[in-house]
Amino acid sequence: xxxxxxxxxxxxxxxxxxxxLHLREALLPVLAGLIVSLPVAQLCVRFRWIYPPVLxxxxxxxxxxxxxxxxxxxxxxxxxxxxxxxxxxxYSLVVLVPAIxxxxxxxxxxxxxxxxAMGFGPVRRxxxxxxxxxxxxxxxxxxxxxxxxxxxVSVGMLIxxxxxxxxxxxxxxxxxxxxxxxxxxxxxxxLGVLADGVLVLVRLLLTPWMPRKGAGR
Amino acid sequence: xxxPTARAVRRPRGxxxxxxxxxxxxxxxxxxxxxxxxxxxxxxxxxxDSVTKRYPDGTVAVDRLSLEIPDRSITVLVGPSGCxxxxxxxxxxxxxxxxxxxxxxxxxDIRQQPVNTLRRSMGYVIQNAGLFQHRTILDNIATVPRLLxxxxxxARARAAELMERVGLDSALAKRYPYQLSGGQQQRVGVARALxxxxxxxLMDEPxxxxxxxxxxxxxxxxxxxxxxxxxTIVFVTHxxxxxIKLGTKVAVLRTGGRLAQFAPPAELLSAxxxxxxxxxxxxxxxxxxxxxxxxxxxxxxxxxxxxIDADAGEIASRAAAPYLLVTDPDGRxxxxxxxxxxxxxxxxxxxxxxxxxxxxPATDSLxxxxxxxxxxxxxxxxxxxxxxxxxGVISQQVIGEAIRDAHSRVAERADAKAGR
Amino acid sequence: xxxLDFARAFFSDGAHWHGYDGIPTRFAExxxxxxxxxxxxxAIGLPVGLVTGHYGRGGNTLALIATAGRALPSFGLLVLMxxxxxxxxxxxxxxxxxxxxxxxxxxxxxxxxxxxxxPVDAARGMGMPEARVLFQVELPVALPLIYxxxxxxxxxxVSTATIAAYVSLGGIGxxxxxxxxxxxxxxxxxxxxxxxxLALVTLAVFWAVSRLTVSPxxxxxx
Numbered sequence: 001x002x003x004x005x006x007x008x009x010x011x012x013x014x015x016x017x018x019x020x021l022h023l024r025e026a027l028l029p030v031l032a033g034l035i036v037s038l039p040v041a042q043l044c045v046r047f048r049w050i051y052p053p054v055l056x057x058x059x060x061x062x063x064x065x066x067x068x069x070x071x072x073x074x075x076x077x078x079x080x081x082x083x084x085x086x087x088x089x090x091y092s093l094v095v096l097v098p099a100i101x102x103x104x105x106x107x108x109x110x111x112x113x114x115x116x117a118m119g120f121g122p123v124r125r126x127x128x129x130x131x132x133x134x135x136x137x138x139x140x141x142x143x144x145x146x147x148x149x150x151x152x153v154s155v156g157m158l159i160x161x162x163x164x165x166x167x168x169x170x171x172x173x174x175x176x177x178x179x180x181x182x183x184x185x186x187x188x189x190x191l192g193v194l195a196d197g198v199l200v201l202v203r204l205l206l207t208p209w210m211p212r213k214g215a216g217r
Numbered sequence: 218x219x220x221p222t223a224r225a226v227r228r229p230r231g232x233x234x235x236x237x238x239x240x241x242x243x244x245x246x247x248x249x250x251x252x253x254x255x256x257x258x259x260x261x262x263x264x265x266d267s268v269t270k271r272y273p274d275g276t277v278a279v280d281r282l283s284l285e286i287p288d289r290s291i292t293v294l295v296g297p298s299g300c301x302x303x304x305x306x307x308x309x310x311x312x313x314x315x316x317x318x319x320x321x322x323x324x325x326d327i328r329q330q331p332v333n334t335l336r337r338s339m340g341y342v343i344q345n346a347g348l349f350q351h352r353t354i355l356d357n358i359a360t361v362p363r364l365l366x367x368x369x370x371x372a373r374a375r376a377a378e379l380m381e382r383v384g385l386d387s388a389l390a391k392r393y394p395y396q397l398s399g400g401q402q403q404r405v406g407v408a409r410a411l412x413x414x415x416x417x418x419l420m421d422e423p424x425x426x427x428x429x430x431x432x433x434x435x436x437x438x439x440x441x442x443x444x445x446x447x448x449t450i451v452f453v454t455h456x457x458x459x460x461i462k463l464g465t466k467v468a469v470l471r472t473g474g475r476l477a478q479f480a481p482p483a484e485l486l487s488a489x490x491x492x493x494x495x496x497x498x499x500x501x502x503x504x505x506x507x508x509x510x511x512x513x514x515x516x517x518x519x520x521x522x523x524x525i526d527a528d529a530g531e532i533a534s535r536a537a538a539p540y541l542l543v544t545d546p547d548g549r550x551x552x553x554x555x556x557x558x559x560x561x562x563x564x565x566x567x568x569x570x571x572x573x574x575x576x577x578p579a580t581d582s583l584x585x586x587x588x589x590x591x592x593x594x595x596x597x598x599x600x601x602x603x604x605x606x607x608x609g610v611i612s613q614q615v616i617g618e619a620i621r622d623a624h625s626r627v628a629e630r631a632d633a634k635a636g637r
Numbered sequence: 638x639x640x641l642d643f644a645r646a647f648f649s650d651g652a653h654w655h656g657y658d659g660i661p662t663r664f665a666e667x668x669x670x671x672x673x674x675x676x677x678x679x680a681i682g683l684p685v686g687l688v689t690g691h692y693g694r695g696g697n698t699l700a701l702i703a704t705a706g707r708a709l710p711s712f713g714l715l716v717l718m719x720x721x722x723x724x725x726x727x728x729x730x731x732x733x734x735x736x737x738x739x740x741x742x743x744x745x746x747x748x749x750x751x752x753x754x755x756p757v758d759a760a761r762g763m764g765m766p767e768a769r770v771l772f773q774v775e776l777p778v779a780l781p782l783i784y785x786x787x788x789x790x791x792x793x794x795v796s797t798a799t800i801a802a803y804v805s806l807g808g809i810g811x812x813x814x815x816x817x818x819x820x821x822x823x824x825x826x827x828x829x830x831x832x833x834x835l836a837l838v839t840l841a842v843f844w845a846v847s848r849l850t851v852s853p854x855x856x857x858x859x
Contacts, residue, residue: 063792065799070831072640072822082713142750144707151710158803158817169716181717185709192708245769312762336764347759351852353779361763406759419762 004183005127008171019187020074022164026150027195033092033145040093041100042126051101058094066091068150070159073108088152092145099101099141103134137209146199147192154188165191220284232487262288262417262449263309269316270474279474280303289447293464295454297497301474302453306421309451310336310521317412322417339362340410340418340448345426346402348394354380354405355390372412378410382445384438400431405441411446418450425454436462457498461486461505469494483509487627507584510623512576515586515616517600517609525551529561533558540595543569550575553595575599583623587616642827647812647827658811662833667808670798671835674730675791680736683783683791686745690779699746703739711736719804729801733851736797737790744786748779780851788843795835799828809835830852 033173044051051055069087080126105132115129154166161167165184172181204211223236228273263286270279279301286292292301307313309320311332320327328334340361348357358376363369383404394402403423410418424432436459443450454460460467462481468483469477471493478490486506489495495502521538523531525545536556543551543564552569573593576585578600589598590613598616600609647653654660689695712733718728752775760774776783799810812828815821 014762015735017723018792033843041768059792059840060833060836063796063833064829065796065810065813065832067799067810067817068825071813071817075822143704147704147707151713154710155712157712166710166713172720173716176720178720181713181720185713185717188710189705189712193704196704196708216776307762310762312758333764333766336762341762342757343755343757343759343762347753347755347757348856349760349774349777350753351755351855353854360760360765364763364765364769393852395854409759409763 004179007168007180008175011167011171015187018165018167019191022150022153022166022188022191025081025084025153025156025162025164026088026191027090027116027146030092030142030149032085032089032143033096036089037093037096037100041097041104044097044101045104054097058097061090062094066155066156070156070162074159081162083158083159084153084156084162085157088149091152092149095145096138096141099137099144099199100134102135103141104130106137107133133206135206136203139199140207143199146195150192150195150200153213154184195202229264233234254360260288261285262323263303263451264321264324265309266319266321268305268308268315268320270301270308271316274290277474279308279315282470282474282476284468284476284479285447286451287466288449290465291443291450291452293454293460293461294470295464295467295497296424296470297472298455299472300470302455302470303421304474305470306451307417309417310339310341310419321344325465333364337413338415339365340415341414342403342406342410342418342420342423344422345399346394346406346423347404348402348409350394353391353393354385354397357394357405358409358412359414360409364415375412376408379412380405382411382442383408386541386595399429400435401429403427403435407435407442411442411448416449418448419482420450420452422453422455422573424459425456432459438596439463458505461508466623469497488631504584504587507587507620508582510583510620512578512581512600513617515578515583515600515611517578517611519609521597521610522607523559524548525564525566526563532556532559540570540597542572542597542599542607542610544607548598550601550607553593553597570594572599575601575605575607577601577603580602583616585618586611587613590616643823643826644830647823647830650823653827660831663807663809663811664835666683666806667795667798667810667832667835670729670733670801670806670808671791671794674737674794674798675787676731677730678734678741678790678794679787682738682741682786683745686742686783687749687776688773690746690749691767691775693750694748694752699742703743706735706739709735711801712800715803717798721799724804727807728800728804729806732800733794733797737794740761740789741786744789745783748782748786749775751782752778777852778855779849784843784847784851788840791843792836792837795839796832797802799832823850851857 006017007013007018011018040054044054064085069090070083072085073086077086111129111133112125115125120129154163154169157163157166157170161170163169165188168184170180172184205213226635263284265282265284265286267281267283268279269277269281282301282305284292284305294305295411296302302423307320308315309327322335327382349360355373358379359367359369359372362372362375363417367375377387377390380390385401385404385408389397394405397405404427406423410420417555420453424435427435436587440463452460452463454463455599464482466479467482467485468479469490471477477497478485478494480488480490483506485494486498486502486509489498489502498505520535521540522544523535532541533556538556540553541556542553542560543559545551550572551566552572554564558568571594574585576589576598577604578586586598586600590593590596590611593599596613597610598613599607600611602608655835656662686699689699714732714735715728718731722728749771756774756778757770760770765774798808799813801808802810802814809828809831812824812831816824816826816828
């Protein structure tokens with residue numbers, strides 16, 4: 001009888017190795033999504049008319065099942081990690097762009113006027129006023145994007161075992177070891193909750209000026 | 218002992234026509250009609266009996282407060298923030314439950330009836346009106362009648378009636394709150410509170426979110442409605458001027474929820490109970506107090522008044538006065554002039570000195586009269602009748618003597634009362 | 638061949654429009670699964686969200702439950718449920734409901750909690766019973782936000798219901814899974830296009846429902 005954390009050798013990784021792989025496959029896309037969505041969101045704030053179409057396109061992208069995305073991308077990137085990560089980056093874009101736009105827009109106009117009156121240029125104003133005030137909204141978006149990205153990586157199992165912790169699901173079915181499936185689901189769930197907690201901490205550190213109420217309030 | 222008090226507080230602002238009183242009462246619900254019958258004899262409708270509100274964290278919002286709120290008049294609770302005035306008001310309709318003490322409505326503990334029945338028998342108006350943004354103006358006003366089980370049709374008919382009463386154009390009936398100005402929204406709030414014709418109206422800083430001009434309009438409107446309906450109104454404000462303008466009696470509360478003074482506004486101004494009240498009243502309470510002395514008894518002079526078409530003889534006959542007030546042929550004031558600068562038949566209106574703001578002796582106070590005299594470049598105030606026709610003029614000195622007389626009469630009365 | 642060519646080929650093939658594996662059948666199956674999951678999730682999320690939002694309590698607990706719900710991988714749950722429960726509808730519904738409850742729950746809670754407190758105070762002060770305060774004062778104003786939570790949940794369900802095909806059930810996912818195993822990209826792209834189209838239909842339905850049921854007084858005041 002093998003232990004809960006002993007994995008069949010065909011997974012080619014130890015438990016912790018899979019955790020590391022999973023985190024990389026899940027978090028890199030979110031990081032990429034964040035880097036892309038900042039300028040996109042700024043464009044949407046500057047030119048209001050862009051926002052509704054951007055919102056429409058991203059909603060449709062979000063609706064496309066991850067598996068369909070993966071399959072289509074196999075043609076371009078093969079059965080690789082990239083194939084899994086590109087759709088995840090797109091999904092995180094869908095969550096992050098509206099979050100950042102709403103966050104930046106929520107900066108009170110008086111604050112912007114005051115910054116302008118004190119002689120802040122557009123770039124300084126963005127970096128030193130708008131972005132910091134939008135941090136809570138951006139982090140809220142990051143929390144959703146990160147957690148769902150961690151959860152979605154597992155689908156990669158279907159395209160030639162690119163699902164990291166999700167690959168355990170395949171073995172669970174093949175060897176009828178339900179413990180492997182439980183392990184996979186729970187580990188992914190715990191990783192998601194932990195990542196969420198880390199982001200809450202980051203927000204607390206970045207926004208000492210916010211009143212400390214309950215996280216859900 | 219009780220009867221005179223009741224009479225004194227019942228009609229603070231000129232007699233209410235008997236038919237209006239009857240009409241107001243006949244609309245009451247059976248349960249409230251009982252209050253209507255008995256309250257005449259009592260004179261006190263709401264008795265707050267050594268009430269304390271202490272929150273779980275230990276802060277005391279209201280501290281052993283006792284107040285007798287007279288029937289059919291406006292009682293204002295005023296004080297700085299944190300003085301427990303809103304808490305006190307909210308205890309009357311049990312939005313807040315007192316920690317100790319009791320509140321009696323018409324002699325009955327308010328805890329004896331179901332809380333929602335109690336609340337439906339009291340109108341409730343709050344800051345920013347608190348309108349339901351998803352309902353039309355008409356349906357907002359019809360809320361309480363609907364809660365009481367009236368048919369939609371009857372409730373709406375009543376709401377339409379109320380819109381007129383509070384001065385809202387009936388064209389607004391189908392609008393939504395966001396389409397109304399702040400002042401209009403507050404009128405809707407008042408109409409909604411009045412819709413089921415409750416004998417009691419609780420108003421929590423209802424006018425503090427609107428600009429001063431609109432606020433004055435709303436205050437005047439409230440006084441007019443009160444003249445027609447004769448409700449028992451408890452009104453919370455932090456604005457002492459509003460308290461003095463609206464209150465039949467004013468309760469000044471100090472921080473920590475203790476009563477500093479409970480008196481009619483004139484008495485508050487003339488005899489503040491302590492330094493706190495005096496401070497709270499502000500620097501010019503002497504001037505403000507003049508609002509409570511009528512200008513009716515002032516001795517007006519008619520000699521220094523000449524019509525613009527007066528002949529040389531008439532002007533000459535009045536030349537003893539330092540200044541003459543020139544009026545148009547109907548008697549409306551045009552301006553002041555020195556007698557020797559007036560030429561009969563060729564008066565240049567542009568050359569006249571400004572006559573300031575005239576006062577109406579029948580309705581205005583000594584404060585308005587004095588203000589008119591102070592603003593006039595000649596030191597004389599102009600008195601006019603309701604149509605704006607000059608009835609006389611009066612100098613600052615004479616107004617000053619009238620003020621001294623009025624003060625000494627109040628002092629005599631106070632002495633007499635103390636001696637009894 | 639690019640993606641558009643695949644899609645064109647898929648939809649112009651007459652064989653895809655008939656029979657038990659035809660587009661109308663698969664589409665209807667997909668709508669059926671999605672509706673069922675949405676109704677179950679709403680039956681759980683709406684009442685809990687409304688009540689907790691009304692009393693303004695339990696926000697932290699809700700946030701935790703929602704995060705946990707989001708963190709559990711739908712696909713993993715499906716596999717686990719199949720191992721435990723065997724094939725059938727239930728193993729599909731569980732992950733879909735777990736997926737959909739968090740957005741409904743959290744948004745409903747936030748929607749009710751963020752209703753302007755002064756009309757609520759006025760309503761209580763006028764003697765409105767609590768249930769009426771919730772349903773006649775808070776709910777109508779919270780409705781647009783509640784719809785947005787339901788809409789997010791619905792879109793996620795529509796997209797994720799494709800996993801039903803992995804456990805031998807129907808729905809549009811059939812094309813995607815079959816396409817994957819048969820290396821038939823036409824089917825995969827066609828299936829993805831159908832799911833996206835269904836998502837757009839869902840958006841349109843929500844827009845229409847919101848037009849019909851949200852008071853103009855709430856809509857215009859934002």
